[in-house]
Amino acid sequence: MRRxxxxxxxxxxxxxxxxxKIHKNRVSEFKRMVQxxxxxxxxxxxxxxxxxxxxxxxxxxxxxxxxxxWRDIESLKAFAGSDWDNPVVTKDEExxxxxxxxxxxxxxxxxS
Numbered sequence: 001m002r003r004x005x006x007x008x009x010x011x012x013x014x015x016x017x018x019x020x021k022i023h024k025n026r027v028s029e030f031k032r033m034v035q036x037x038x039x040x041x042x043x044x045x046x047x048x049x050x051x052x053x054x055x056x057x058x059x060x061x062x063x064x065x066x067x068x069x070w071r072d073i074e075s076l077k078a079f080a081g082s083d084w085d086n087p088v089v090t091k092d093e094e095x096x097x098x099x100x101x102x103x104x105x106x107x108x109x110x111x112s
Contacts (some may be wrong), residue, residue, distance in 0.1 A: 013107040014070040018087055020100040022062045030096045037090045047075020
């Protein structure tokens with residue numbers, strides 16, 4: 001397996017972990033909206049380096065996660081607005097969400 005090389009600059013990547021608990025019986029509808037609206041929105045956001053959507057599994061029947069990687073805080077603010085530390089969803093997704101959370105981290109590796 002080949003290891004990726006990371007520079008000091010790459011350690012400043014912002015990791016955003018978004019979680020949403022969806023109203024019961026609306027899970028499949030929410031997943032469809034993420035596929036049709038949220039993912040294209042992310043893909044068209046400047047400075048978004050990657051994303052990892054995840055759907056409920058096992059006993060966790062209603063909670064979705066979206067992990068996104070951002071080049072810098074300016075890119076994240078352009079996507080999420082001035083209240084970047086708060087979760088955001090599309091207007092269509094909003095009525096399906098019971099609760100949502102967004103947490104942020106700075107990426108690091110063994111040399112940082």
